[in-house]
Structure formats: C-alpha cells, structure tokens
Amino acid sequence: MLQGVKTRGYPSLQELESAPGYPSPGRLEKGPVAVIECIEEIPCNPCEQACPQHAITIGEPITNRPHLDEDKCIGCGLCIPRCPGLAIFLVDLTYGQGVATVAFPYEYLPLPEEGQAVQAVNRAGEPVCPGTVIKVQNPKVNDQTPVVTITVPREYAAEVRGIRRIRRER
Amino acid sequence: MRKVDLAIVGAGPAGLAAAIEGAKRGCSTLVLDMNPLPGGQLVKQIHKFFGSQEHRAGTRGIEIAAQLLHQAETEEVEVMLGAEVYAIHDRTLEVAWAFTGDSSASSSGGGATPPSRHLAIAARRIILATGGAENALNFPGWTLPGVMGAGAAQTMSNVWRVLPGERILMVGAGNVGLIVSYQLLQAGAEVVAVIEAAPRIGGYGVHAAKIRRAGVPILTSHTVVRAEGRTQVEKAVIARVDSSWQPVPGSERELDVDTICIAVGLRPNARLASLAGCCLHYSPRLGGWVPIHNSRMETTIPGIYVAGDLSGVEEASTALEEGRLAGICAASSLGKSNPGDDERIAAIEERLISLRSGPFCQPRQDAKQELIEIGEVQCCKE
Ligand SMILES: Cc1cc2nc3c(=O)[nH]c(=O)nc-3n(C[C@H](O)[C@H](O)[C@H](O)COP(=O)(O)OP(=O)(O)OC[C@H]3O[C@@H](n4cnc5c(N)ncnc54)[C@H](O)[C@@H]3O)c2cc1C
Numbered sequence: 295m296l297q298g299v300k301t302r303g304y305p306s307l308q309e310l311e312s313a314p315g316y317p318s319p320g321r322l323e324k325g326p327v328a329v330i331e332c333i334e335e336i337p338c339n340p341c342e343q344a345c346p347q348h349a350i351t352i353g354e355p356i357t358n359r360p361h362l363d364e365d366k367c368i369g370c371g372l373c374i375p376r377c378p379g380l381a382i383f384l385v386d387l388t389y390g391q392g393v394a395t396v397a398f399p400y401e402y403l404p405l406p407e408e409g410q411a412v413q414a415v416n417r418a419g420e421p422v423c424p425g426t427v428i429k430v431q432n433p434k435v436n437d438q439t440p441v442v443t444i445t446v447p448r449e450y451a452a453e454v455r456g457i458r459r460i461r462r463e464r
Numbered sequence: 465m466r467k468v469d470l471a472i473v474g475a476g477p478a479g480l481a482a483a484i485e486g487a488k489r490g491c492s493t494l495v496l497d498m499n500p501l502p503g504g505q506l507v508k509q510i511h512k513f514f515g516s517q518e519h520r521a522g523t524r525g526i527e528i529a530a531q532l533l534h535q536a537e538t539e540e541v542e543v544m545l546g547a548e549v550y551a552i553h554d555r556t557l558e559v560a561w562a563f564t565g566d567s568s569a570s571s572s573g574g575g576a577t578p579p580s581r582h583l584a585i586a587a588r589r590i591i592l593a594t595g596g597a598e599n600a601l602n603f604p605g606w607t608l609p610g611v612m613g614a615g616a617a618q619t620m621s622n623v624w625r626v627l628p629g630e631r632i633l634m635v636g637a638g639n640v641g642l643i644v645s646y647q648l649l650q651a652g653a654e655v656v657a658v659i660e661a662a663p664r665i666g667g668y669g670v671h672a673a674k675i676r677r678a679g680v681p682i683l684t685s686h687t688v689v690r691a692e693g694r695t696q697v698e699k700a701v702i703a704r705v706d707s708s709w710q711p712v713p714g715s716e717r718e719l720d721v722d723t724i725c726i727a728v729g730l731r732p733n734a735r736l737a738s739l740a741g742c743c744l745h746y747s748p749r750l751g752g753w754v755p756i757h758n759s760r761m762e763t764t765i766p767g768i769y770v771a772g773d774l775s776g777v778e779e780a781s782t783a784l785e786e787g788r789l790a791g792i793c794a795a796s797s798l799g800k801s802n803p804g805d806d807e808r809i810a811a812i813e814e815r816l817i818s819l820r821s822g823p824f825c826q827p828r829q830d831a832k833q834e835l836i837e838i839g840e841v842q843c844c845k846e
C-alpha cells in the first residue's frame with residue numbers, strides 16, 4: 295500500500311487520484327481548486343479549520359484523510375499556508391489559452407519576485423518546464439509560509455509542484 | 465533545604481503542561497531544566513506542527529513553547545534554567561548548575577538566581593519529563609568531526625544559527641531525518657541524500673514530499689558504510705542493503721559530503737528515572753527502556769510521576785496531554801484538586817486514544833496499554 299509515498303517519497307498520480315482530497319477532472323476544468331496531496335492516515339487536521347467554505351473535512355478520528363468537497367471549494371487558496379505538511383496546492387486550468395497556474399507553499403529565502411522566470415519542477419524536484427511567477431503572497435496570517443503562484447503550460451499543471459530553489463548569493 | 469509541593473524535571477511541553485496544572489491547583493511548583501532555554505525540543509522546531517487544532521497544530525513549535533511558558537508564568541510556576549538534576553533520593557532532588565558562573569542561567573517567573581553550584585530540593589511530588597535522547601550509529605569513521613546527531617545539527621542551525629555543514633548526508637528517513645533535512649535546506653545547506661536502511665520511508669509522506677520536490681533523493685534500503693576524511697568528514701561511502709540488512713557487495717558509492725547527520729530514532733531518556741529507582745520495561749515501540757507507570761502516570765516509586773517522551777517517544781501533542789494528566793494526578797494525591805477534575809482526566813484519556821489511532825500510531829497505543837497494565841499491577845495503589 296502507498297508504494298509511491300513510502301518508497302519514492304511522493305505519491306504517484308494514481309495514488310493521488312484515488313485519495314479523497316484530489317479534485318475530479320471535471321472540477322479541475324471548472325477553475326481554481328485546492329489539490330490536497332495528503333494521502334496517509336496521519337494524526338493531523340489544521341486544514342479542516344483553515345477553509346472558510348468548510349470544503350475540507352477530517353472529522354473523527356483525527357487520522358482520517360482530508361476529504362475535499364470540490365463543489366464547495368472556491369479556490370481561494372487560504373488553506374495552503376495552514377497545512378504543516380505543505381501538501382496543499384491550488385491549480386487553475388482556466389487561467390488562459392493553454393496556460394494554467396499552480397500555487398504552492400515556498401518556505402525558502404530569497405523569495406522569487408513577481409514576473410521572474412523560473413524552472414518549474416515536478417514532485418521529484420526534476421525540472422519539467424519554464425514558468426513565470428505571477429504572485430508571491432506572504433501576509434501575516436500565513437505565519438511565514440509564503441505562497442507562490444506560477445504560470446505553466448497547461449499540460450504540465452498536474453505535474454508541477456514547485457520551482458527550483460533560488461540560491462542565496464554568498 | 466528548599467521545599468516545594470511539586471518539582472518537575474524538564475521544561476519541554478510535558479513538563480510545562482504538568483507544571484501549569486499543578487500550579488492551577490495551588491501547588492508550589494518548580495520546573496528545573498539543564499538547558500539555557502526553556503521549551504525542550506520545541507525551541508528548535510521552527511516548522512508548523514502536526515497534530516490536532518486542539519494541540520495548536522499549524523503553529524510553529526517555538527511559538528508553542530513561548531505560549532506554554534507565558535501560561536506557566538501567569539500561574540506563578542518557577543522555572544530554573546541551567547539546572548541539571550543528577551540524582552533523586554527520598555523525594556530530594558540534587559541539582560547542579562550546568563553553566564556555572566553564567567548569570568544568564570537564571571529563571572523566569574520566580575526571579576531566583578542560582579545561589580550556589582549545588583542545590584538540594586525537597587519535593588512532595590516529583591514529575592520527570594526528561595524527554596528523549598538520540599540513538600547513535602557506529603560505523604568506521606563515526607568519531608570524525610562532522611558526524612553528528614540530527615538533533616544536534618538542528619540545534620546548531622535553528623537555535624544558535626550556525627550551519628553545521630555545506631553538504632549533508634542524512635542517515636534515517638523517519639520524521640526527524642526528513643524534517644531536519646528540510647530545515648537544513650532552508651538554512652542554506654545542500655542535502656546530498658537521505659538514506660534509509662529499511663525498504664520503506666518511516667516518516668510521514670508529506671515531509672518526504674517536501675524535500676523530494678526540493679530535489680533531495682531519498683534512497684531506501686541503503687546504509688552508510690564508512691566516513692572518510694583526515695581531520696573531518698570529507699566523504700561518505702554508502703551501499704545498498706539486502707533484505708537481511710547486509711551491504712550488497714559492489715553497490716558502494718562515494719558521496720562528497722562534509723557532514724553526516726544521524727537520525728536513527730530517539731529513546732526515552734530514562735537515566736534519571738532509573739537512578740531514582742523507578743522500574744523500567746523494555747518496549748521497542750516506545751523507543752526502548754521506559755519507566756513503568758500506571759494510568760495516573762505514577763511510577764513504581766510512590767510520588768514520582770512521568771510524562772512525555774520519557775514515558776514513550778511520541779509527539780508534542782501526546783507529551784502535552786500526558787503532562788496535564790501527571791500534573792492533575794500529582795496535585796490530587798496531595799489533596800489539591802479542582803472541581804471537574806475527573807471529567808478533565810477522562811477527556812485527556814479520550815484525546816490520547818484519538819491521537820494514538822491510525823496505522824502510524826496504533827502500535828504505540830497498544831504498547832502504551834501494555835505498559836499501563838503492568839503499571840496497574842506494580843505501581844502503588846492509593
Ligand atoms: C525534528 C523533530 C520534529 C518534531 N516535530 C513534531 C511535530 O511536528 N509535532 C509534534 O507533535 N511533535 C514533534 N516532535 C516531537 C516533540 O518535539 C517531542 O515529542 C516533545 O518535545 C516531547 O516533549 P517532552 O516534554 O517529553 O520532552 P523534551 O521536549 O525533550 O524536553 C525534555 C527536557 O528535559 C530536560 N532534561 C532532561 N534531563 C534533565 C535533567 N537530568 N535535569 C534537568 N533537565 C533535564 C531537557 O533539557 C529538555 O529540555 C518533533 C521532534 C523532533 C526531534
């Protein structure tokens with residue numbers, strides 16, 4: 295069970311799609327939506343209270359996996375910085391012609407800047423395509439977990455989950 | 465000799481939670497910790513915590529420590545820092561100052577400064593919350609500078625802001641190995657690889673995923689064969705292991721690293737409990753030798769209680785709950801209770817069961833149950 299997570303360190307697409315936090319293809323087509331990549335039964339639940347729409351449920355026991363009510367999710371992204379596992383992303387397949395956005399938590403310095411060209415990486419940290427930073431949000435409520443949004447070619451949206459870290463100059 | 469109702473060893477989440485409950489019930493309460501900073505493990509946990517919202521999950525560990533300390537101060541708990549308890553006999557604690565001549569080794573709350581290099585404290589009840597200790601791993605070259613516990617690396621980087629090395633090999637893919645790797649990346653180091661002898665990653669998938677997308681490989685079924693270097697680590701040799709954990713000949717590989725961090729588990733730090741005469745029980749699932757305790761957290765020595773990682777290596781959330789339980793029970797044995805304490809105890813027990821459910825934690829629940837059953841027979845009955 296959970297072969298991908300437990301041997302490679304990240305879930306396979308198949309594992310994700312069968313988890314209750316992963317939106318359906320139909321929902322993804324409709325616009326921005328949370329993608330919860332938390333598929334093990336661990337004792338954790340801050341995501342549940344993070345969502346003002348009550349779209350995320352864990353319930354009792356606390357080891358239940360987060361369930362996304364995809365029709366309630368309005369794609370606001372407020373849940374992203376509240377997850378200590380940094381396991382929630384926001385994907386918008388409707389951003390533009392052939393262009394999608396992926397938002398992810400990014401707790402490294404220096405932060406990228408809006409407009410910056412970046413290397414988008416997949417779950418294994420391998421570069422998959424170029425991306426452009428369109429938003430870097432770090433308000434106080436994020437408690438030092440900035441959320442970065444990048445645009446990528448739409449066909450890479452299911453794969454891209456971060457960017458190659460920007461090295462600090464020494 | 466200084467006299468208190470309740471003396472607590474360890475100012476981690478378990479000790480502070482216990483102190484707050486004791487003081488709330490009118491016990492004069494003193495917490496002793498050998499570290500210069502209060503908070504136990506929490507002072508170096510700069511990540512947002514797991515657990516339930518009730519246990520302030522989503523809050524960073526350091527902030528949880530600050531909140532607990534603030535609450536302890538409000539309840540007039542006295543916290544003495546730099547104070548190492550080196551023996552306990554007849555409910556007397558022998559304390560030595562870990563930082564002699566350092567006036568910063570003072571207290572918060574009570575405002576006392578260490579009067580001399582040694583102090584004896586008579587306590588009516590004692591709660592031991594000494595936490596866990598890192599396991600070591602022996603391999604050729606393990607004594608070279610640059611080989612260190614992952615916890616040590618975490619303390620260097622997060623508390624003292626010194627990067628332990630530039631290129632790091634992490635040995636062990638449990639939660640500690642994964643989280644410390646992430647924090648070393650954040651601090652600007654490169655984590656060359658995380659290796660794990662078991663065929664599967666032990667820690668949470670979400671922690672593994674964080675460092676994977678940062679480009680760090682996690683090699684399961686791999687071990688460190690030796691460290692090489694003249695005066696410090698310059699290289700690590702790793703190899704694949706077979707199903708009986710033996711290195712596969714010919715699979716050795718050299719990694720260019722200057723630091724090897726060992727994260728192969730914690731064990732209960734039971735030395736002081738053992739010195740005090742508490743009977744121990746061997747429980748691999750709880751991390752090794754643990755003091756036997758009953759459902760009230762009392763050990764086989766009447767009046768001495770335990771809580772937190774000392775009574776089984778778990779998490780801050782369980783440490784907080786066990787600390788609360790020990791604090792309430794120790795106070796109650798002195799005839800100091802608050803109305804509603806029975807319900808409070810029942811609620812804590814329920815939360816502990818909920819925290820110990822699921823495939824990750826159920827084995828701990830079973831081990832804990834076994835320990836408490838032994839405790840119910842062997843520990844004193846009131
Ligand atoms: C890398 C890492 C990440 C973690 N992440 C999480 C997480 O996300 N969520 C979570 O819930 N938990 C997490 N934990 C676990 C959590 O930090 C511990 O379970 C918790 O701190 C245990 O609390 P404690 O009070 O029992 O012990 P500790 O916090 O270890 O405190 C023990 C204290 O006792 C003192 N002490 C020991 N012996 C003596 C003596 N003889 N005299 C005086 N003082 C003494 C020590 O100095 C120490 O301050 C993590 C742990 C690590 C290492």
Ligand code: SF4
Binds near residue numbers: 327349367369372
């Ligand atoms: S994106 Fe907004 S609406 Fe959707 S689950 Fe997250 S917090 Fe809730």
Ligand code: SF4
Binds near residue numbers: 330342378670
């Ligand atoms: S907060 Fe994050 S890690 Fe915790 S259960 Fe929710 S999605 Fe999983």
